[in-house]
Every structure is written in structure tokens, then in C-alpha cells.
Amino acid sequence: MTPTAPRPILARLWPIALLIVLAAGAWWAFHDRLTFDTLRSSHAAMEAARDDNYLATVLAFIAIYTAVVALSLPGATVTTLTGGFLFGIWPGTLFNILGATLGATLLFLAIRYGFGRSLAVRIDASEGRVARIKQGLDRNQWSMLFFIRLVPVIPFFAANLLPGLLNVPVRRFVVSTFLGIAPGAVVYTSVGAGLGQVLREGGEPDLGVIFEPHILLPLLGLAGLSLLPVLLKGRAPV
Structure with missing residues (x-):
């Protein structure tokens, strides 16, 4: 069989x-708009747009979130807060997860x-520690x-980059992203x-809440649980 020529x-x-x-x-045009100050100054207009045309606001929000993540723009946290502000915990959480998953x-x-496929093939064909790590x-x-996905200290960009470099199947990536970012x-x-209420009082949201013990510990517990199959098989990932 004739080998496929490299692209x-x-x-x-x-x-x-x-x-x-x-x-x-996008960074040149919008980097100063994806901030909490922008949310504070325009929250009333956002609420009015949502009330006037809910479906269009949902679609626009998901499209913006998708672009923020796909282009790795600063402002993903503010965008997530906006989803909760506009749509509540539910369905705001769903819209946030959809936008983040599509962008990722x-x-x-x-x-x-x-270059992920070609890199993965080269690693598989190589010998040594790098190949063993990938295996x-x-x-x-x-x-x-x-x-x-579950460990909050791992940057979202890195969690998207590594699977692409290691030739992870698309379906597996999508499912693990959708479910893994949910908590x-x-x-x-x-x-x-x-x-x-925070905006009306001129305050700031507590973004450090995810590192509070009552939230962080369950997340770390889920992360540890995700590694249980590895431990049971007695195979270290590295």
C-alpha cells in the first residue's frame, strides 16, 4: 500500500x-470591552435587549462566547458571569457550557x-520517554x-491545546469538555x-468563590475520582 503523502x-x-x-x-477591536467595567456600564441595555428579543439575545450570547473561547480572548470569566446575569443559573449554565464547548x-x-495529527504520528513512531507518556x-x-477539565488551576487554553496535539477523538473531546466544565x-x-444587586450597589463579584473550601474540595474530589480508573489499573498516566 502506497503511504499517504504528507499535506x-x-x-x-x-x-x-x-x-x-x-x-x-478581535483583540484589537474588543479587548477593552470584555471587562467587568463594560458589563457594569451596559447591564441595563443588555437586560432590555434580552427582554425585547430573548431568542436573538441567546443566540448572540452563545456566538460571542464561542468566539471568545475559540480565539482565546481575555474575558471568558466576564462572559460566564454575563450568562448568569442575563439568563439566571438555569438556563444560563447551559448557554455558558454550550458556548464554551463550541469554542473549545x-x-x-x-x-x-x-499539526496535531502529524505530531501524534511522529510521537507514536518515536522511541523514548515522550512516546511512553503519549501511550x-x-x-x-x-x-x-x-x-x-475539573482541576480549576489548569488554564482552559491548555486543556484545549493538549488534546489537539495528542490526536484525541473529536467525540471524546466534546463529551469530556461539556461534562467536565459543568461544575x-x-x-x-x-x-x-x-x-x-451587586451592580446596582456598585460592588464587585467575588470571583474567588471557586477556591472556597466548600466548593474547591468537591471539585478536587471529582478530579480525583476521574483518575480512579487509572489507579485501579495500576497504570500511571506518565
Whole structure:
């Protein structure tokens, strides 16, 4: 069987190049708008738009959240708070998770089809520690994917980048992202749901709430539980 010829570099890198160009343009145009100050100054207009056309506001919000995550723009936390502020804990949590998952998937696909596949093939064909690490991760993908989503100190961008580089199946990435970010999304969406009173009083939301013991410890417990299959099999991920 004749081996498949490698794709030209431009054919492999155009998705990533496109995201970089879009990210640079979006940052230049909107980096000063994805802030809590903007939310404070425009919350009344946002509420009016929601009340006038709920469905259009939902679709616009999910599209904006998707773009923020896919382009790795600063402001994901503010966007999550906005989802809670506009739509409440429910369905605000669902809208936040949908936007974050769609954005993460777009970034994941750009990385995977850009150079993730070729890198994974090269690692598999290589010898040494790096190849063994990847083999360990491949054997325990579900556990590791949930772990990096549940631990709140792992940057969201890194949790999207690594699976793309390791050629994780798309369905597995989407499912683990949607379910894995849900606990944290509930916490921040609930903070956003109480923003109305905070904004009227000129206060600031308590974004450190996720590190409170009564919230952080259950999240770490879930993260530890995600690694239980690895421990039971007696195989360290590295």
C-alpha cells in the first residue's frame, strides 16, 4: 500500500493561521470591552435587549462566547458571569457550557488538523520517554480529559491545546469538555445570577468563590475520582 503523502504545510496550518488573524483583529477591536467595567456600564441595555428579543439575545450570547473561547480572548470569566446575569443559573449554565464547548471544539479542531495529527504520528513512531507518556495518556484518555477539565488551576487554553496535539477523538473531546466544565460553570453562573444587586450597589463579584473550601474540595474530589480508573489499573498516566 502506497503511504499517504504528507499535506503541504500551508494546507496544514491555514486553520491555525486563520484563528490567529481573527484573534488579533478581535483583540484589537474588543479587548477593552470584555471587562467587568463594560458589563457594569451596559447591564441595563443588555437586560432590555434580552427582554425585547430573548431568542436573538441567546443566540448572540452563545456566538460571542464561542468566539471568545475559540480565539482565546481575555474575558471568558466576564462572559460566564454575563450568562448568569442575563439568563439566571438555569438556563444560563447551559448557554455558558454550550458556548464554551463550541469554542473549545473549534480551537481543538484547528490545532488537531493543523499539526496535531502529524505530531501524534511522529510521537507514536518515536522511541523514548515522550512516546511512553503519549501511550500512557492514550490508554487513559477519558480519565485525563476529565481531570484537566475539573482541576480549576489548569488554564482552559491548555486543556484545549493538549488534546489537539495528542490526536484525541473529536467525540471524546466534546463529551469530556461539556461534562467536565459543568461544575465550574455552575459556580460562576450562580455568581453572575446575583450580579443585578451587586451592580446596582456598585460592588464587585467575588470571583474567588471557586477556591472556597466548600466548593474547591468537591471539585478536587471529582478530579480525583476521574483518575480512579487509572489507579485501579495500576497504570500511571506518565
